[in-house]
Amino acid sequence: MSLSNLIKNWSTLRVKRPYEDQYKDKDYKWAMVIDLDTCTGCNACTTACYAENNLPVVGKEFFGKGQAMHWIRIERYWGENEEMEGKFPDRGAQFLPMLCQQCEAAPCEVVCPVGATHHTPDGLNSQVYNRCVGSRYCSANCPYKVRYFNWWQYPERAWPNPLEQQLNPDVTVRSKGVMEKCTFCVQRLTEAKNRARTEGRRVADGEVTTACAQACPTSAITFGNLADDKSEVARIWARQKVDLAKDKQDKEEDLRGYRIFEDLRTYPSIVYMERVRNFEA
Amino acid sequence: MSHTVDLHTPEDKDIHIERKFVPKPLDIDREVSWAKINKDVLRSLERPRPMFWVIFVAALALFSFGVYCEIYQYQNGMGAADLNNPQVWGLYIATFIFWIGMGHSGTLLSALLHIIHADWRKPIYRYSEAMTTFSLLTAALFVLIHLGRIWEFYYVVAYPNERWVWPNFSSPLVWDATAIGTYLTSSLLFLYTGMVPDLAICRDNARGVRKKLYTFLSMGWQGTDRQWANFRVTYMTLACLLMPLAVSVHSIVSTDFAVSQNPGWHITSFPPYFVLGALYSGCAVIITLFIVLRYVFRFEEYMTMPILNKLIKMTFAIAMVWNYLNLIEYATVWYGDNEVAKAQFIYKITGTYAPVFWGMVLCSTVLPFALLIKFVRTHMPTLLVVSLLLNLGMWLERVQIITPTFAHSQYPWTWTANWFPSWVQWGIVAGSFGWFTMLFMLYCKIFPAISMYEVKEMVHDQSKMLKARGQ
Amino acid sequence: MMKKSHTLALFNDFEEAGQAIRDLKAVSLPGFRMEDVVIKSPIEHPELSEMLGDRPVYVQWFTLGGVLVGPLTGLILVASAQANFLLQIRGGRPVVPVPPDMVLTYEFFILSGVLMTVLGCFIGWKLPGRRSPLYNAKVSEDKIGLLIKADPLVIPKINEILARHKPIEIMGEDRR
Numbered sequence: 001m002s003l004s005n006l007i008k009n010w011s012t013l014r015v016k017r018p019y020e021d022q023y024k025d026k027d028y029k030w031a032m033v034i035d036l037d038t039c040t041g042c043n044a045c046t047t048a049c050y051a052e053n054n055l056p057v058v059g060k061e062f063f064g065k066g067q068a069m070h071w072i073r074i075e076r077y078w079g080e081n082e083e084m085e086g087k088f089p090d091r092g093a094q095f096l097p098m099l100c101q102q103c104e105a106a107p108c109e110v111v112c113p114v115g116a117t118h119h120t121p122d123g124l125n126s127q128v129y130n131r132c133v134g135s136r137y138c139s140a141n142c143p144y145k146v147r148y149f150n151w152w153q154y155p156e157r158a159w160p161n162p163l164e165q166q167l168n169p170d171v172t173v174r175s176k177g178v179m180e181k182c183t184f185c186v187q188r189l190t191e192a193k194n195r196a197r198t199e200g201r202r203v204a205d206g207e208v209t210t211a212c213a214q215a216c217p218t219s220a221i222t223f224g225n226l227a228d229d230k231s232e233v234a235r236i237w238a239r240q241k242v243d244l245a246k247d248k249q250d251k252e253e254d255l256r257g258y259r260i261f262e263d264l265r266t267y268p269s270i271v272y273m274e275r276v277r278n279f280e281a
Numbered sequence: 282m283s284h285t286v287d288l289h290t291p292e293d294k295d296i297h298i299e300r301k302f303v304p305k306p307l308d309i310d311r312e313v314s315w316a317k318i319n320k321d322v323l324r325s326l327e328r329p330r331p332m333f334w335v336i337f338v339a340a341l342a343l344f345s346f347g348v349y350c351e352i353y354q355y356q357n358g359m360g361a362a363d364l365n366n367p368q369v370w371g372l373y374i375a376t377f378i379f380w381i382g383m384g385h386s387g388t389l390l391s392a393l394l395h396i397i398h399a400d401w402r403k404p405i406y407r408y409s410e411a412m413t414t415f416s417l418l419t420a421a422l423f424v425l426i427h428l429g430r431i432w433e434f435y436y437v438v439a440y441p442n443e444r445w446v447w448p449n450f451s452s453p454l455v456w457d458a459t460a461i462g463t464y465l466t467s468s469l470l471f472l473y474t475g476m477v478p479d480l481a482i483c484r485d486n487a488r489g490v491r492k493k494l495y496t497f498l499s500m501g502w503q504g505t506d507r508q509w510a511n512f513r514v515t516y517m518t519l520a521c522l523l524m525p526l527a528v529s530v531h532s533i534v535s536t537d538f539a540v541s542q543n544p545g546w547h548i549t550s551f552p553p554y555f556v557l558g559a560l561y562s563g564c565a566v567i568i569t570l571f572i573v574l575r576y577v578f579r580f581e582e583y584m585t586m587p588i589l590n591k592l593i594k595m596t597f598a599i600a601m602v603w604n605y606l607n608l609i610e611y612a613t614v615w616y617g618d619n620e621v622a623k624a625q626f627i628y629k630i631t632g633t634y635a636p637v638f639w640g641m642v643l644c645s646t647v648l649p650f651a652l653l654i655k656f657v658r659t660h661m662p663t664l665l666v667v668s669l670l671l672n673l674g675m676w677l678e679r680v681q682i683i684t685p686t687f688a689h690s691q692y693p694w695t696w697t698a699n700w701f702p703s704w705v706q707w708g709i710v711a712g713s714f715g716w717f718t719m720l721f722m723l724y725c726k727i728f729p730a731i732s733m734y735e736v737k738e739m740v741h742d743q744s745k746m747l748k749a750r751g752q
Numbered sequence: 753m754m755k756k757s758h759t760l761a762l763f764n765d766f767e768e769a770g771q772a773i774r775d776l777k778a779v780s781l782p783g784f785r786m787e788d789v790v791i792k793s794p795i796e797h798p799e800l801s802e803m804l805g806d807r808p809v810y811v812q813w814f815t816l817g818g819v820l821v822g823p824l825t826g827l828i829l830v831a832s833a834q835a836n837f838l839l840q841i842r843g844g845r846p847v848v849p850v851p852p853d854m855v856l857t858y859e860f861f862i863l864s865g866v867l868m869t870v871l872g873c874f875i876g877w878k879l880p881g882r883r884s885p886l887y888n889a890k891v892s893e894d895k896i897g898l899l900i901k902a903d904p905l906v907i908p909k910i911n912e913i914l915a916r917h918k919p920i921e922i923m924g925e926d927r928r
Contacts, residue, residue: 002832002835002836003828005835005836006828006831006835006848009835010848013834013835013846013847013848014846014847014848015846015847016844016845016846017844017845018844062360065360065363065365066365066366066367066368066697066700067360067365068366073694075694077693105843105844106842106843106844107541108843109842109843110449110451110452110843111451111452111453111454111540111843112449112842113436113437113449113452113455113458114436114437114448114449115446115448115449115842118842119843131436131446132429132430133428133429133430133433133434133436133437134359134428135427135428135437135454136369136370136427136429137452137453137454137537139366139369140369140541140543141541141542141543143542143543143690143691143692144692145367145690145692145694148366149359149364149366149429150358150429151358151359151360151364151365152357152358153357176358176360176429176430177359177429177430177431178429179429261691264542264691314894315794315893315894316893319892319894439829439833444838445836445837446837446838447833447834447836447837449842450830450833450834450852450853450856451842451843451849455856456855456856456859459855459856460855460859463859463862463863466866466867467862467863467866470866470867471866474873478892481892482794482892482893485889485892485893486889500874500877500879500880501879501880502877502879503792503891504792504793504794504891504892505790505791505792506790506791506792506800506801506804506807507790507807507876507877507878508876508877508879509796509797509801510798510801510807510809510876511809511873511877512796512873512877513796513798514809514812514873515811515869515870515872515873515876518811518812518815518865518869519866522815522862522865525862526859526862526866529858529862536855734794734795735795737795737894738795741795
């Protein structure tokens with residue numbers, strides 16, 4: 001009965017996340033590292049994402065209206081290096097691939113009225129399309145603004161016959177009125193996890209990766225399992241002294257790893273590698 | 282030395298004579314007979330001025346256009362409203378808050394004034410409560426309209442199902458739905474309970490279909506002492522329950538914003554600020570409707586100038602409290618010196634949407650001072666325009682809460698400056714005004730807009746009081 | 753048990769009705785009790801009702817029941833639904849968080865209070881019900897009515913008492 005369930009599991013139901021060693025005894029916690037010093041801003045990750053995740057190409061008009069659907073976007077920032085700006089006004093851009101940060105304490109999850117977005121046991125911030133009613137509160141509360149809404153019935157526009165043949169059969173095609181966002185290519189993760197389970201083992205490091213990481217020509221994106229101490233991702237996180245459950249990391253001179261908006265206490269799963277020059281901010 | 286000092290100088294005595302008791306203008310003429318009250322109010326159900334039909338038809342037209350826009354949006358998707366990634370809510374949520382806010386004054390003021398026995402509420406509370414009910418219905422429409430998949434709206438409702446899937450009770454939107462549902466139910470019951478004696482009067486005087494309707498609704502009320510005694514206790518209890526409810530509802534609406542992390546929304550003073558804003562816009566609408574009903578239904582004898590004057594005084598006081606809270610909000614943002622919040626505030630008053638902000642300042646902060654002028658208070662057409670402008674200001678206030686925050690939130694990549702709502706959005710917003718006016722006008726045509734039995738009480742109490750004073 | 757009969761007198765104002773009640777109280781007639789006197793009036797008049805003796809109102813007890821049971825039921829419903837929900841982990845918050853449940857409990861508190869009050873009121877009104885056969889539409893306009901139920905034999909005497917206070921009309925029940 002529901003009431004007895006409530007009383008029996010009271011202590012677990014009152015646990016706040018994230019906490020230290022949350023994933024210590026778990027098999028998986030998916031995480032990512034993006035090296036901004038290696039990123040060239042070539043947009044290969046975005047293209048790969050469009051192909052893998054059935055993202056509709058909205059066209060010039062809707063893009064201009066701000067209704068594009070790129071789950072991963074390359075942002076350009078100027079003005080870091082004033083010396084450079086004077087000499088070469090168009091040079092010196094900084095690139096930042098921005099995708100869903102799969103926050104451990106995601107602001108979007110709390111506010112969804114129907115619980116369409118929630119946290120999976122392997123640390124993903126998942127989105128249930130069938131449950132979504134499209135209130136867009138998640139997007140309003142997302143500090144990174146990486147949630148994309150199906151403003152129109154895109155499928156018919158984006159993939160006219162016979163283009164629908166090239167859709168990825170493992171991924172749902174979303175209809176109008178639902179919210180969507182980066183899933184860390186959950187279809188790949190699920191497949192790898194299932195295969196490993198049949199063989200009675202854990203998914204090995206490098207066995208599965210996201211489309212963006214796979215397509216990156218400079219290997220700026222590293223994807224892996226943070227719960228596995230020996231994985232590449234876990235080693236970089238450890239080397240950069242980034243702790244998943246902390247909202248303030250040690251800022252040492254030779255460390256490059258940082259997470260965006262840590263002070264908002266979202267606990268993102270993506271570490272960006274770039275020396276933070278403005279320590280005051 | 283003499284101890285008897287005459288404090289009354291001759292001049293003082295003269296003043297004393299001049300200070301004879303001058304009765305203040307009464308809220309309602311005490312000579313009005315009870316039979317006349319019945320006759321006058323019941324006449325409003327039969328033959329209003331032609332202006333009634335002008336307003337009704339205009340409202341119907343606006344509403345029809347809104348329906349057309351909504352169908353268009355339903356068919357094509359939310360993109361038809363020209364919403365985009367940072368601007369996910371647009372005018373819909375702003376107008377939603379506007380209507381919720383408007384719905385506050387009616388029931389809240391009626392309950393408050395009932396508790397403190399302010400008799401002047403009696404001729405105006407019925408239509409104010411009706412206004413509450415219908416503006417809540419309009420607000421509920423916006424909850425549906427803004428949904429991307431309106432056809433799945435029932436997911437938000439907690440209904441038992443075999444999959445054990447529930448709404449997310451942590452979401453402020455679910456609190457909203459619960460609070461508005463509670464408020465709508467309670468306001469309707471409050472309105473209905475207070476109307477039963479009047480429905481009995483209608484029943485006793487109507488014919489045909491209407492007689493059947495009123496007979497059904499009055500449920501056999503006969504005005505027995507037992508019924509009155511129960512009525513008095515019930516009505517007072519309901520008023521006491523509705524007061525805190527109304528305050529809680531708009532506080533909860535404000536948590537939609539205050540609970541989120543966005544600069545310009547994440548502000549502690551939002552709940553009282555929203556409650557006061559709600560009261561303010563509600564009072565302004567009560568004045569608007571006062572003037573309209575007074576003219577359309579020829580209620581000059583009941584909706585009198587002294588009552589209007591009291592209403593205006595209250596509106597002015599509330600406007601000043603609202604001003605204070607507005608000021609304190611900006612002051613704390615400034616003094617708090619949070620870079621993001623401060624940048625957002627500067628953008629709000631100087632950026633693309635600055636005209637909205639300054640429009641609000643003009644209409645809601647500066648304009649209420651016009652109420653101090655006697656001409657404005659007594660000249661009906663001017664007062665009508667002023668009250669409408671106050672409301673425009675309150676609508677702009679809601680827009681300036683939502684739009685600039687989306688346009689200039691934490692993440693610089695999403696800073697947008699060129700967003701403008703499409704005709705579909707404007708059409709739906711306009712349609713909501715049509716829908717409200719249509720329902721309200723229909724209500725006043727079918728049900729008595731003035732509480733007959735309470736006006737009788739007022740006349741009775743007044744003549745008793747005057748008799749006691751020996752006049 | 754003998755069948756009782758009704759009579760209804762209409763008065764112009766509360767004073768006259770009050771004097772009639774005082775006279776009725778003074779006499780003792782077989783088959784007539786003060787409990788059977790009912791005032792019908794267009795507005796409430798507490799002083800007049802008090803003359804009829806103590807007629808208690810029970811609405812507040814319904815309210816009390818509502819405001820006690822409502823929040824408890826609401827809290828249990830909400831919390832156990834949260835505990836059973838399959839998609840449990842959300843935004844780092846506890847599965848059964850206190851502040852949101854407080855908000856919802858509060859709304860349940862008010863809602864059940866209001867619903868029970870209105871229910872209690874209708875029970876107190878004995879409505880919906882039929883009007884008594886002796887009803888005059890004037891009591892909803894500007895007249896005060898006294899409806900008296902008594903033994904048919906004493907009805908003429910009661911009518912006599914009522915007639916002393918300038919009633920505009922005395923309606924009797926037709927024998928059917």
